[in-house]
Amino acid sequence: MKVFKYLVLTIISLLSILILWINIKLHSINNSFSDKEKDISLQLNFLEYELKSNNLGVRMQQVFPEGFVFINAIYGLTWCELAMADSLNGPKIKERALKEAIFAYNAINSKMAKSNFEKKLDPEYGIFYAGWKNYLLSKILSIDTTFIGHQAIIDSFKYQCNVIKNTLVTSKSPFLQSYDSHSWPADMFVAIASLSNHDKIFSPLYKSEINKWLNQVKNKIDPLTLMVPHKVDSRTGELIQGTRGCSMSLILRMLGEINSDFSKNQFDLFKQNFVTTTFGLPSVREYPKGNSGFGDIDSGPVIFGVGFTATIAMIGPFSMYGYEDLADNQYKTVNAFGFSFKDKIQKKYLLGKLPMADAFIVWGRATGLKNAPPTNVNSPWSLTLKFHLISLLTLTIFWAIFFLGRFIINSLLS
Numbered sequence: 248m249k250v251f252k253y254l255v256l257t258i259i260s261l262l263s264i265l266i267l268w269i270n271i272k273l274h275s276i277n278n279s280f281s282d283k284e285k286d287i288s289l290q291l292n293f294l295e296y297e298l299k300s301n302n303l304g305v306r307m308q309q310v311f312p313e314g315f316v317f318i319n320a321i322y323g324l325t326w327c328e329l330a331m332a333d334s335l336n337g338p339k340i341k342e343r344a345l346k347e348a349i350f351a352y353n354a355i356n357s358k359m360a361k362s363n364f365e366k367k368l369d370p371e372y373g374i375f376y377a378g379w380k381n382y383l384l385s386k387i388l389s390i391d392t393t394f395i396g397h398q399a400i401i402d403s404f405k406y407q408c409n410v411i412k413n414t415l416v417t418s419k420s421p422f423l424q425s426y427d428s429h430s431w432p433a434d435m436f437v438a439i440a441s442l443s444n445h446d447k448i449f450s451p452l453y454k455s456e457i458n459k460w461l462n463q464v465k466n467k468i469d470p471l472t473l474m475v476p477h478k479v480d481s482r483t484g485e486l487i488q489g490t491r492g493c494s495m496s497l498i499l500r501m502l503g504e505i506n507s508d509f510s511k512n513q514f515d516l517f518k519q520n521f522v523t524t525t526f527g528l529p530s531v532r533e534y535p536k537g538n539s540g541f542g543d544i545d546s547g548p549v550i551f552g553v554g555f556t557a558t559i560a561m562i563g564p565f566s567m568y569g570y571e572d573l574a575d576n577q578y579k580t581v582n583a584f585g586f587s588f589k590d591k592i593q594k595k596y597l598l599g600k601l602p603m604a605d606a607f608i609v610w611g612r613a614t615g616l617k618n619a620p621p622t623n624v625n626s627p628w629s630l631t632l633k634f635h636l637i638s639l640l641t642l643t644i645f646w647a648i649f650f651l652g653r654f655i656i657n658s659l660l661s
Contacts, residue, residue, distance in 0.1 A: 256649065284616065289593055323347065411442060496531065
């Protein structure tokens with residue numbers, strides 16, 4: 248009996264510590280630019296070590312169908328965002344950002360990366376591979392077009408832009424294939440964002456094609472949400488699966504760089520259908536309000552309707568669309584439940600066991616560096632009060648059950 252009592256006491260104590268830890272972490276974020284930048288650098292240090300010394304790309308490929316390309320792309324893109332936001336350290340940050348982003352590009356451009364995709368597709372290796380590769384190039388060139396070795400990067404970028412455009416012109420669907428007979432619209436938005444970025448860096452070439460493509464997309468929206476669908480027929484572009492939080496979070500990020508009017512329309516609809524609170528804390532649904540479904544490899548776990556991937560991935564888009572307060576509160580929630588650990592060298596979440604989450608978190612945070620700090624008119628406590636009260640109630644119930652059970656057992660034995 249004593250062993251059972253101590254076991255229960257240990258479990259309740261650990262749960263209590265866990266709940267208290269989460270509540271405290273919700274208020275532990277400093278919003279100054281320098282602190283954010285330092286924090287982001289620590290997260291990038293963790294990803295750099297894992298990529299270069301611990302075979303992270305291969306490990307992620309074993310978990311996700313596009314894991315190798317995805318983790319390298321986001322790592323490189325985060326360095327690009329950091330360089331474009333930083334003005335204090337200037338050349339120092341830019342030099343390292345270019346070095347790391349080009350490292351990521353070279354990894355994506357390798358035979359090993361290409362081996363995970365089908366060369367026979369149009370464009371070669373599919374639009375997921377072609378799109379992310381070209382989008383990373385667009386961000387590298389957004390930092391600088393005159394660095395050592397720039398001409399090879401520029402040539403590759405311009406060539407791939409033309410390949411994407413020419414393939415799109417001959418396609419019956421606005422959504423090219425990522426794999427044979429499989430099309431996910433989010434992948435196409437990444438590719439089109441690279442064309443849009445081309446026109447911002449160099450002489451405009453693709454405005455007409457982009458506008459035609461947008462008109463086609465508007466004719467293929469999900470009738471339930473009036474938003475871009477998650478998956479479509481690879482031949483016709485007709486809907487197979489409706490709007491989902493995981494893909495829409497990425498679409499919104501890319502759409503913000505493609506077209507301001509359509510992106511504002513889709514973001515407003517997203518806020519109505521997907522942005523919510525869970526136990527008082529900000530969260531993003533995986534399925535539209537009033538609908539439910541299960542998690543998968545794209546969404547991660549779906550708990551109480553909340554999409555794991557969507558909630559993390561929206562930190563960046565919230566900043567892009569001017570909702571810096573919402574981005575900040577979303578990050579505080581992710582930071583608290585992610586059980587972050589950091590030292591003088593690295594910062595990681597969930598003991599570093601899910602680096603893809605680390606990558607999306609730091610990419611989103613780096614995006615927000617370009618914006619002004621949040622100007623919350625509310626006290627931080629007012630934003631988390633409901634969660635604190637729920638936590639207090641939970642702790643009260645735990646300990647009440649323990650002491651009541653102990654009292655009943657002692658009464659029966661006496």
